[in-house]
Amino acid sequence: MTAMPAPWPSGARRTSTGAVAIAGVDLVELAATGTPVYVLDEHDMRGRARAYRDAFATASAEVGTEVDVYYAGKAFLSTAVARWMHAEGLRIDSATLGELTTALRAGVPAADIGLHGNNKSDEEIELALTSGVGRLVLDSLPEVARVADAAARLGVRAPVMVRVTTGVHAGGHEYISTAHEDQKFGLSMASPDGEDSPAVTAVLAVLERTELDLLGLHSHIGSQILDPAGFGVATRAVMGLRAEIARRTGVLVPELDLGGGFGVAYLPGEVPLDPERAAKEMVSALADVGRELGTPLPRLSIEPGRSVVAPAGITLYTVGTVKPVRTEDGTVRTYVAVDGGMSDNIRPALYGAAYHAEIVSRVSEAPGTRCRVVGKHCESGDIVVHDVELPADVAAGDLLAVAVTGAYGRSMASTYNLVPRPGVVAVADGVATPIVRRETVEDLLALDLG
Numbered sequence: 001m002t003a004m005p006a007p008w009p010s011g012a013r014r015t016s017t018g019a020v021a022i023a024g025v026d027l028v029e030l031a032a033t034g035t036p037v038y039v040l041d042e043h044d045m046r047g048r049a050r051a052y053r054d055a056f057a058t059a060s061a062e063v064g065t066e067v068d069v070y071y072a073g074k075a076f077l078s079t080a081v082a083r084w085m086h087a088e089g090l091r092i093d094s095a096t097l098g099e100l101t102t103a104l105r106a107g108v109p110a111a112d113i114g115l116h117g118n119n120k121s122d123e124e125i126e127l128a129l130t131s132g133v134g135r136l137v138l139d140s141l142p143e144v145a146r147v148a149d150a151a152a153r154l155g156v157r158a159p160v161m162v163r164v165t166t167g168v169h170a171g172g173h174e175y176i177s178t179a180h181e182d183q184k185f186g187l188s189m190a191s192p193d194g195e196d197s198p199a200v201t202a203v204l205a206v207l208e209r210t211e212l213d214l215l216g217l218h219s220h221i222g223s224q225i226l227d228p229a230g231f232g233v234a235t236r237a238v239m240g241l242r243a244e245i246a247r248r249t250g251v252l253v254p255e256l257d258l259g260g261g262f263g264v265a266y267l268p269g270e271v272p273l274d275p276e277r278a279a280k281e282m283v284s285a286l287a288d289v290g291r292e293l294g295t296p297l298p299r300l301s302i303e304p305g306r307s308v309v310a311p312a313g314i315t316l317y318t319v320g321t322v323k324p325v326r327t328e329d330g331t332v333r334t335y336v337a338v339d340g341g342m343s344d345n346i347r348p349a350l351y352g353a354a355y356h357a358e359i360v361s362r363v364s365e366a367p368g369t370r371c372r373v374v375g376k377h378c379e380s381g382d383i384v385v386h387d388v389e390l391p392a393d394v395a396a397g398d399l400l401a402v403a404v405t406g407a408y409g410r411s412m413a414s415t416y417n418l419v420p421r422p423g424v425v426a427v428a429d430g431v432a433t434p435i436v437r438r439e440t441v442e443d444l445l446a447l448d449l450g
């Protein structure tokens with residue numbers, strides 16, 4: 001048994017047969033139940049959840065405050081995962097009716113769930129209020145009145161945060177950076193004409209509605225962030241806004257949520273953002289500004305998604321057609337087609353995201369050759385791994401695993417070309433447990449009304 005280094009999950013080992021096992025589950029045996037399949041190393045994911053919880057708890061305690069860690073369910077959520085995260089002391093961040101219902105169905109207490117969304121439906125707001133979620137994160141001015149009116153109608157109070165945009169632009173791709181001004185999320189803190197910023201206007205509107213309890217301010221600056229500096233800048237900005245609100249209204253907002261976005265290593269040799277560094281950057285910015293302004297520190301919360309689940313998951317495919325193709329520069333690239341593709345991982349097509357893959361059913365003595373792993377969809381951009389070296393004898397029937405697909409793989413999967421979505425199998429202590437059933441063509445046809 002040889003441990004496989006990152007970016008493979010911590011439970012991955014090359015066994016004496018040459019096949020790979022994760023958490024003691026042989027991938028060749030697992031594949032016999034069907035591919036493609038997402039495989040999730042439960043202990044790895046739980047360990048990452050604890051690492052965030054502990055790093056932020058320690059850093060917060062050092063400056064005399066406390067932290068709540070919300071697992072961002074958009075990265076990947078099922079009832080089993082919600083239970084694991086809650087058992088590790090995390091709360092759940094949801095962004096839709098589906099995510100909220102899944103967390104509730106898992107038995108997570110509503111008070112430990114947050115609801116986001118830039119365009120919440122009436123149904124989402126009502127479920128959040130009637131179930132008693134711990135927080136609704138307001139994303140626009142009209143939503144202040146919508147949530148307050150719904151709370152009045154239902155005879156409940158609504159604990160709310162106001163999501164603000166600090167102008168800090170961070171993350172791996174423009175589409176996953178969410179705090180620069182020209183995008184749809186949150187309320188801008190900028191007031192170029194000297195008038196109240198949209199963020200201040202929304203906070204004042206919240207304070208006017210007796211049905212709303214203002215819990216705090218929320219800032220999420222983007223995703224796949226590897227340099228922690230942006231978190232510090234955003235923290236300072238939100239602390240400044242908190243002080244401004246206190247000056248103007250006498251209300252010192254009790255909590256700041258600084259969002260998720262902690263980056264992971266997708267490729268061998270890449271260095272992920274260390275939770276302790278991220279915690280230090282955020283918490284010391286919090287403490288510095290608190291000291292400068294002489295204000296007591298707020299409670300802190302964060303919402304990691306990708307950094308908790310991405311490296312714990314892989315996708316297991318079976319190789320089909322292998323085709324050498326002469327490229328424009330005269331060299332040969334081998335196209336290795338697998339039995340899934342952009343429907344189970346849209347990230348390469350959407351963001352140009354890079355991944356690492358290996359054959360996991362055997363070892364090979366053959367020299368490496370330049371390959372592109374592609375899917376089975378009717379789309380030339382249906383690329384799973386743009387560039388990877390695989391043994392030159394790669395052939396139909398080999399099992400190929402793509403690393404670090406635990407986040408935004410299954411959760412962004414589609415049924416393009418009416419390809420059913422793969423299931424998710426959790427592996428731990430030598431046992432494989434399906435936690436999301438594989439979809440079938442019959443499942444798809446069940447929606448077809450003829």
Ligand SMILES: Cc1ncc(COP(=O)(O)O)c(C=O)c1O
Pocket residue numbers: 072074075093116178220222223224259260261262303304305306307407
């Ligand atoms: C509000 C909010 N919180 C948390 C997350 C989780 O981000 P990540 O998976 O990058 O940690 C996101 C997604 O970017 C988000 O929009």
Ligand SMILES: N[C@@H](CCCC[NH3+])C(=O)O
Pocket residue numbers: 074176178223224347407408412
């Ligand atoms: N889905 C994106 C990140 C966006 C996160 C949600 N705000 C990704 O795969 O990287």
